[in-house]
Amino acid sequence: MSIKELLSDCAPSRRKLAEEIGISPAALSQLLNHGTLPKRRWPEIREAMLSLAVARGKAESDMEAALKELEQQPASAPEEKAEQEEPMILRKQTLTMQARQTFGLVRNPFADPETSADVFMSPDIRFARETLYQAATGSGFLALVGESGSGKSTLKDELITRINDENLPVIIIEPYTLAMAANESQGKPLRSSHIAEAIISTVQPGAKIPSSPEMRFRRLHEILKASHTAGMRHCLIIEEAHDLHRHTLKSLKRFHELKDGLARLLSIILIGQTELEKKLRVTDASVREVVQRCDVVHLSAIADPGAYLRHRFEHAGADFNAAFSPDG
Template sequence: MLKLKQVLKGLGRPQSALAESLKLSAATIAQLINHGQWPRSLDSADLQGRIRAFLVESGANDSDIANAFEKVDPPYVNTAGPALNEEPSGEDEPMLLPKQTLKASTRKVFGMFRDPFDELQSAKDMWVSPDIRYVREAMYQVARHGGFLAIEGESGAGKSTLRRDLINRIQENNDPIIIIEPYVLASEDNDTKGKSLKSTHIAESMMAAVAPLERAKSSPEARFAQLHRVLKESHAAGYRHCLVIEEAHSLPIPTLKHLKRILELEIGFTKLVSIIMIGQPELGVKLSERNADVREVVQRCERVTLPAIEGGRLDEFLRFRFERAGKDLREIIDESGIQAVAARLSQTGRRGGRDESISLLHPLAIGNLVIAAMNLAAELGVPVVNADIVKGV
C-alpha cells in the first residue's frame, strides 16, 4: 500500500475527497492507494502532480508530500493502535451493490456485445442447479396436478425468473392450464403502508382470467358463488387453474387465511385451483407453525426455500452465463477473482447464539459485483479481473 493512505488519515481527509478532487471513482483511488495500481489510461506523472496539489491544499507538510507515493507494508489485523480504526476502504465489506451495467468502454475492452447478467431472453439462458431444478419441478407439478406451494427466497435469488419459466413452460407444452396472477404492484400487508391484496381482489383476478366476458356479481357472496360456477365450467372444458401470487410476503394475514377457502373450491374429489405463493423470507415468518392465525394454511402448504448458489458452483454459474453471451469465462475473470467474489458475498452472522456463515451468492448480487469489477478492470487497464480488482470494487 502507498504511504498516501497514512498521509490522508493524518490530514483527516477521506479517500472519497481525493477521488472527487481528481474526478476519479472511489474504486480507482482504492486500487491506487491499497495496491499501488495506477490507471493505465492516465499519465502517472500528471496524476501524481494532481495528488500533490490536493495534499498541499489540504495542509500536508513537505515531507509527507515527498514520501506520499512510497510503498509501505499494510498493518496486520492484530496490530494495536490507530490502524485498526482507519477509514474503511470497502475492500472487505460483503455489502451488496446496486444495479450495475456494463459501460460502453468495458464492452469494447472485453469484446462483449451482450450483458451476461441481463434479463433472460429464453429458457435456454436459465442456469439450473439441483436446488433450482427441484423448485422448478415443484412449481410445474403443482400447476399441473394441484397443491399449495410457498417459495421463499432472498431478493435476487431468481424467484421471478422461475415464475416466468413456469409460464413459458406451460405455453411451450400447450398445457391446458390457466395461470392467474393478481396485480401486486405496490402491495403491502396493511392499508396504512399501501394497498393490501384482499381476497375480493384475488377473486376478481380469477374471474377476469377464467371468464373475462362475464360480468362479476356485486355482492361478495354472489361473486364467490359465481366464481365457483365458472371454475367448474372451465374444468369441464378441460382446463386446470393455478393462482400465482408474487410478493406474497406482503399478503395480510386475513388474506392468507382466505387462500384456504380458495383451495377448497372443488368438484367431487378434484380441486379446482392450485396455489403458488412466491415471496421473500418474511413469508416464512408469516407461515410459521407458531402463528396460530394461519395454522390451517400452514398445515396444507408445502414450503420450499430457494437457496444461494453453492460456492463450489460459482465457477459453473459464471461460465454458463458468459458462454451464453459468447465469451470464455477465463478471458474475463481468473480463479483468484472468482474466489474473491465468493468471499465478498459471504459473511458471518449469529443465529441461535452461534456464529454462522451466511451466503449472499444469489444471481443478482453475483452479477452486480462481477459487472462492477469488469468496469473497474477496464478503467484501470487490467486485462482480466483478479482478486485485487474484486476487492477494490
C-alpha cells in the first residue's frame, strides 16, 4: 500500500492529519500527491507519521515499506494549470474593395512585394537583408528570428530575387517543410536524411540518391565538391525552422563543416519565429555546438509605421496624403 492509502483514515481530515504530523497542509499534499519530501525536519516528520499510523492500527512493516518506497522514488512535479492569456498576435487585416474605391487604390498597397523596390527598408530591415546576403554568398550560418508577419519570408524571397538578378553563382536549396513538425505526434519532422536528399536533388537534378545513409552523405559531399570546383556556391535555407527537431538542429553543424580543402561548401540560413531562438539557447547542451556557430538576427517590429505606409502607398501608385492627414 502507498503512504497515501495508509494515512487516509488516520485523521478525520487532511488538515487534521497535517496537524497530527506537524507539517503544513500544503507540505502534506506535496508529500502524499507528488512524493515531495519536506526540505526540513524529515526524520522527525517521518517518525511522527510512523507513530500515528501504528497508533491507528496500521502494521509497522507496511508503513516502513511505504516510507522507504517514498524516499527512493523521484518527486513528480505538481500539475500546474496553464494560464489562459489573450493572444498577442493580431488577426490579418485587409482593405475592403469599398475602402480601396473610396481612396482610389487601384492596386492594393499591402499586397506582397513584386520587386525588390517594393520591399520597405528600415535600418533594422536593411541590416537583416545585408546579413542574409553575406551569409548566402559566403559561408555563413545564420538564424533570422521574428514574430509571425514580421517580414522574414519577404526578406528570404527578396534574397533569392537579388541573387538571380545579379546572376550570382549561388544555388539555393530549400527542403520542403509543408508538413514539418517538431515531433512525430504533430507531423513529420525534417531529418538530416531529408536535407541530404534536398541538397543532392537540387545541386545535381536527377542524381540517384543512395539508400545507405553512409553512401548518401558521401555522395552528397562529392556532388558539393564537384559543384564548388565548377565555381558554384550553395546555400541551404530552412523556413519554419522553429519546428526543427533538436537532433536535426544538431546535425546542421556537420552539414556546415563540409569542406573542399579550406573552403566551406554550404552556407545555412534558418528562418523561424521566436521559438527558434529558445531552441538556440546557450544553456541547452544538446545544441551547444550549433549555438556556437550560428549568428542570430532579430527582425523587430517596424519602428516608424508612417514611413512604412508612405513607402507602400507610393509603390502602389497611390496618394498617401489623400488617405492620411498630417497628424495621422
